Amino acid sequence: MLTSIEQRIVAAASDAMFPRGGAIEQSGSDAGVLDYFEKMLAEMPPKNRALVRLLLAFIQLSPLVFFFKAPFTWQRDDDRVATLEALSVSSIYFLRVTFQSLRALLSIAYLANDDVARQVGAVPNLSPFEGRA
Amino acid sequence: MSHPHEGVLGFADHKGPIRLSADVIVVGSGPGGGVAAMELAARGHDVILVEEGPAFSSSDFDFEAGATMRKLFRESCTRVMQGNGFFPTMQAIGLGGGSLVNSAISIRAPGWVLDKWANEHDTPRLGAGALDEDYAAVERALGVAPTPEAVMGERNLVFKRGCDALGISCEPTPRNVRGCKGSAECFTGCRNGAKQSTDVACVPAVISRGGRVLTSVRVEGVKSERGRVTGVVGHVVEPFTGKRGYSVELDAPIVVLAAGCMATPRLLEKSRLGVSSGHAGRHLLAHPGLAVCALFDHVINPFEGATQGYHSLHFLEQGMKLEVLWGPPAVLSVRFPGFGNQLKSHLVAFDRMAPFDVITNAPHSEGEVRGAPFGDEPMITYHLDDRDMATLQRGLVILCEIAFAAGARAVLPGVHGVPDPIGRDQLHLLRDARVTAKDVIAGANHVFGTTRMGQNPRTSVCDEWGRVHDSRGLYIADTGTFPGSPSVNPMLTCMALARRTARRISGEG
Ligand SMILES: Cc1cc2nc3c(=O)[nH]c(=O)nc-3n(C[C@H](O)[C@H](O)[C@H](O)COP(=O)(O)OP(=O)(O)OC[C@H]3O[C@@H](n4cnc5c(N)ncnc54)[C@H](O)[C@@H]3O)c2cc1C
Ligand code: SF4
Numbered sequence: 001m002l003t004s005i006e007q008r009i010v011a012a013a014s015d016a017m018f019p020r021g022g023a024i025e026q027s028g029s030d031a032g033v034l035d036y037f038e039k040m041l042a043e044m045p046p047k048n049r050a051l052v053r054l055l056l057a058f059i060q061l062s063p064l065v066f067f068f069k070a071p072f073t074w075q076r077d078d079d080r081v082a083t084l085e086a087l088s089v090s091s092i093y094f095l096r097v098t099f100q101s102l103r104a105l106l107s108i109a110y111l112a113n114d115d116v117a118r119q120v121g122a123v124p125n126l127s128p129f130e131g132r133a
Numbered sequence: 134m135s136h137p138h139e140g141v142l143g144f145a146d147h148k149g150p151i152r153l154s155a156d157v158i159v160v161g162s163g164p165g166g167g168v169a170a171m172e173l174a175a176r177g178h179d180v181i182l183v184e185e186g187p188a189f190s191s192s193d194f195d196f197e198a199g200a201t202m203r204k205l206f207r208e209s210c211t212r213v214m215q216g217n218g219f220f221p222t223m224q225a226i227g228l229g230g231g232s233l234v235n236s237a238i239s240i241r242a243p244g245w246v247l248d249k250w251a252n253e254h255d256t257p258r259l260g261a262g263a264l265d266e267d268y269a270a271v272e273r274a275l276g277v278a279p280t281p282e283a284v285m286g287e288r289n290l291v292f293k294r295g296c297d298a299l300g301i302s303c304e305p306t307p308r309n310v311r312g313c314k315g316s317a318e319c320f321t322g323c324r325n326g327a328k329q330s331t332d333v334a335c336v337p338a339v340i341s342r343g344g345r346v347l348t349s350v351r352v353e354g355v356k357s358e359r360g361r362v363t364g365v366v367g368h369v370v371e372p373f374t375g376k377r378g379y380s381v382e383l384d385a386p387i388v389v390l391a392a393g394c395m396a397t398p399r400l401l402e403k404s405r406l407g408v409s410s411g412h413a414g415r416h417l418l419a420h421p422g423l424a425v426c427a428l429f430d431h432v433i434n435p436f437e438g439a440t441q442g443y444h445s446l447h448f449l450e451q452g453m454k455l456e457v458l459w460g461p462p463a464v465l466s467v468r469f470p471g472f473g474n475q476l477k478s479h480l481v482a483f484d485r486m487a488p489f490d491v492i493t494n495a496p497h498s499e500g501e502v503r504g505a506p507f508g509d510e511p512m513i514t515y516h517l518d519d520r521d522m523a524t525l526q527r528g529l530v531i532l533c534e535i536a537f538a539a540g541a542r543a544v545l546p547g548v549h550g551v552p553d554p555i556g557r558d559q560l561h562l563l564r565d566a567r568v569t570a571k572d573v574i575a576g577a578n579h580v581f582g583t584t585r586m587g588q589n590p591r592t593s594v595c596d597e598w599g600r601v602h603d604s605r606g607l608y609i610a611d612t613g614t615f616p617g618s619p620s621v622n623p624m625l626t627c628m629a630l631a632r633r634t635a636r637r638i639s640g641e642g
Binding site: 022023024040044046051084088093104107109120121122130 | 196197198199200202203208209211218219283284286314315316317318324325373375434436437438461462463466467471472473474476477478480481483484507508510549571574
């Protein structure tokens with residue numbers, strides 16, 4: 001479903017958003033974010049799919065347009081993190097919304113991984129109070 | 134006990150074009166449509182209830198947030214209202230509508246709200262007390278009761294302790310559940326079968342009275358002859374893809390539209406009915422909301438406990454309702470700051486977190502629903518007025534105070550330009566900040582007003598019983614009819630009004 005350039009954008013963004021190590025060991029790639037993203041896109045209505053694609057294109061080109069830097073996937077890891085940082089705190093509302101939309105989609109995909117979900121504490125328990133006094 | 138959806142016709146049952154007739158057709162099976170169909174069937178009408186989405190059983194619900202958002206919500210849960218900001222809004226698609234995914238909060242609009250509607254919004258017959266009988270009836274039918282202590286869990290109790298310490302009144306939330314086990318999964322659908330969503334509480338009652346319930350059928354227009362409704366037309370639609378299948382034509386002298394306040398005005402527009410006042414689709418009202426996450430030193434385990442078990446009506450007359458909040462981490466974490474290791478450290482701290490939210494009745498804010506240039510989904514605009522934003526900001530400060538009074542060590546306020554997290558001694562930074570709609574993510578799942586009631590056909594779409602002014606046999610029974618904000622969660626009021634509409638159709642009241 002994703003083109004090869006879109007796959008590279010998702011993979012690069014997911015590892016910048018969720019790098020390996022820290023409080024949760026898995027990176028975005030380790031957690032299967034790209035595969036999940038593919039599935040998510042396939043299940044979306046066409047209009048929303050088009051909007052997600054637009055979002056990815058925007059992430060790729062925003063460094064060029066707004067920060068006079070190389071497109072997102074051409075950047076080194078550190079620069080990608082700096083790009084996300086710049087988007088997240090930008091004084092331009094639209095850039096912050098772009099960051100938040102990307103982060104929301106990637107977080108859904110990251111937290112869909114059972115192991116990640118378990119580390120966050122999200123373990124289903126249909127009857128948590130059963131047997132308690 | 135038989136399955137609550139026994140007798141419901143789904144996509145696989147539709148094996149050819151559908152042509153049926155009935156006394157009444159109800160379009161949409163959410164709180165409004167579900168109750169309207171049940172009450173009409175109970176009064177002896179031959180009812181067909183039509184729902185665009187499929188039926189979901191407890192076993193179809195998925196703990197994983199993303200899967201739920203794509204299956205149970207319109208536009209894969211990415212719907213936003215656009216204006217002086219982007220305001221996410223969620224509408225469900227499935228038998229039960231919003232009652233499938235909501236937190237089951239079932240609360241009456243206070244008398245002073247209904248009086249305000251009566252005095253300021255041209256609904257004089259709907260003043261305080263006018264809905265008492267209907268409220269009581271739906272409360273009985275849906276098992277509405279305060280959330281019991283046994284399934285509260287620390288997330289809810291910590292809110293109560295904070296309120297008590299500050300002298301802010303709060304109460305266990307009344308909810309439409311039977312045997313809630315406090316699994317905190319209301320948003321992704323109740324796998325315990327405890328939530329009394331309309332597919333569970335109303336649909337079996339419709340079928341047992343001989344009514345028919347068709348799912349995976351999208352109504353695309355209301356038929357009429359010389360201003361008199363004659364039925365509806367539409368198509369069978371494949372679940373999740375929305376692909377059109379067989380044609381559907383249903384004949385009836387009475388049609389009740391309960392497709393929700395985003396969809397009903399579009400149906401009116403397409404059918405050229407109910408549009409003569411020029412108000413259909415306008416006056417979209419909402420309860421924009423914001424949330425904070427309180428961080429505690431002790432374990433909260435927010436993953437357990439009734440989804441929204443405590444709330445405070447203390448500031449209702451000042452335009453604010455305060456609630457305990459819960460939802461899947463993937464949804465709640467949109468309010469967390471940053472990314473990378475900072476985000477991960479917040480994610481693993483979930484077990485010591487309690488999210489609280491504030492909603493405002495937003496009397497100064499308004500929007501509109503219109504047809505989009507392409508596709509079936511509506512274009513929704515909304516402008517969050519600075520005065521209502523200020524109310525939300527004040528609410529955030531109060532939520533932080535409640536959190537600190539309950540012993541929180543810090544709070545994530547989720548406001549651009551305000552440090553995240555803040556400690557008790559930094560609360561002034563939130564209080565004094567100049568916060569605009571662009572500095573927050575204000576979501577609004579309570580939406581209404583797009584087909585408002587009123588006595589005057591020039592300024593409203595339907596009368597106080599939901600009867601559309603400019604056509605005969607056409608009624609509306611969703612939150613679109615609200616002439617103003619109910620100030621509290623809208624479901625119960627929507628249901629009470631729907632019952633009132635059903636009584637009217639049956640010649641009562
Ligand atoms: C996550 C969430 C939590 C909430 N929590 C609460 C809460 O705890 N308490 C509360 O009071 N409120 C809550 N709300 C709000 C409440 O659920 C809604 O106000 C309520 O569902 C509105 O009811 P309705 O009947 O107007 O419309 P809906 O519930 O939207 O129902 C409309 C139905 O019509 C169907 N439909 C639409 N178009 C067509 C068509 N063309 N043909 C056939 N069918 C169609 C839809 O698929 C849908 O099932 C919540 C909402 C959300 C999203
Ligand atoms: S808290 Fe759990 S058991 Fe209770 S109604 Fe919600 S999903 Fe069902």
